[in-house]
Amino acid sequence: MSTGPNAPAGFPGAGVGEMTYVYAVGHEGPALDGLAARLPGVDGRPLRPVGGGGLCALVSAVPADTFSERGLTAQMEDLDRLEAVARAHHAVVDAAFAETSVLPMRLATVYLDDARVADMLVRQCSEFRELLGRLEGHxxxxxxxxxxxxxxxxxxxxxxxxxxxxxxxxxxxxxxxxxxxxxxxxxxxxxxxxxxxxxxxxxxxxxxxxxxxxxxxxxxxxxxxxxxxxxxxxxxxxxxxxxxxxxxxxxxxxxxxxxxxxxAPYSFATAVTAESAGGGGPR
Structure with a gap:
């Protein structure tokens, strides 16, 4: 799996007018790669793995206009839409948690592109690895x-x-x-x-x-x-x-x-860095 700032031009990342939605982070390996190949994300968008620092994030592309700060605010005020996003988010996290230990990300955690997700994984790999070890078996x-x-x-x-x-x-x-x-x-x-x-x-x-x-x-x-x-x-x-x-x-x-x-241990996974554009919805 090749991702990050130096990924080849053919890597299927977020396209023009899209952002990268992050669902969960776990150890890089076949478990999350295989899950990404068979499970949809928010609005039925296909999942894909993004790697960095020996870790893997499950992500999908989402429209930039509806997942920008202004777009997220509107979605969070629409309870029916919020419920639909939350169901898709939790379905991915629960499926991943059934396969391996993962850190659930907050609802509507988005980055500008895959490269920034990969960079986040590299910078926070020590923290994420420590958390994954603590949550293992719980x-x-x-x-x-x-x-x-x-x-x-x-x-x-x-x-x-x-x-x-x-x-x-x-x-x-x-x-x-x-x-x-x-x-x-x-x-x-x-x-x-x-x-x-x-x-x-x-x-x-x-x-x-x-x-x-x-x-x-x-x-x-x-x-x-x-x-x-x-x-x-x-x-x-x-x-x-x-x-x-x-x-x-x-x-x-x-x-x-x-x-x-x-x-999955939502309440005990550290929130992602403030660089992401999205925040979490209510539990």
Missing amino acids: VELGMKVYADPRAAAASAPATPASAGAGAGRAYLRQRQAQQRDSQDAYRSASDLAARAARLADGVAASRAVHRPQQGRLAASRPGVNVANEAYLVPREHTEQLRRELSALAEDVPGVFVEVTGPW
Whole structure:
């Protein structure tokens, strides 16, 4: 595989009006070369390998107008388009991770051309090799904790009405009970998130705390996302930790736990240098 600034003129890099989109970085070799030959990238564009410093980046060409800084801003504001790009990106990363250890790049990481990608690999090869060694044999588990005050209220015993109580007083008692249920649900969710962190501490090699999700991104569960964390877990302990985390909320009214993965270790791969034109979208 011949890439980089001195690649021959026939090398199929990004063409006029195109940029180079980077999905993942791994060790140079047949695993990623073979994957590039059979898997499409964003918008169905063919993948290709770009090498440098003994490493390989999986890349594809993308239109410069839609992946420039202005074009990316517009795409990130269109949730349907963002979802389509994210699905294609993650499909490449997941397929690569199934073949070999890779560092997932952030969503919409783009360079002006293949030569700049190859140069980045050479300059950061020591850092990338160290990361690949640290992540070898590990996967990422995601863990979200949700508080749902309505579910907590539904499971609480009904507040008995006092004889002769007026409608206004009954309404006030109802509102006070709802507030207590809400406070209890959020407190229980926070306590459970702390228990989850302690549970994972004895197994996970590392922990990442993300901002809780809101709106459409948190639509997978009712209630409010109180905690959003990720754990870097040895493969052999993945299923045990998944079961233990999932069981934490079984007897906690109004609190739900969602465990996802195993994934490629997105939360534990270093972001690429600021020279790339693109940034990451929400997780």
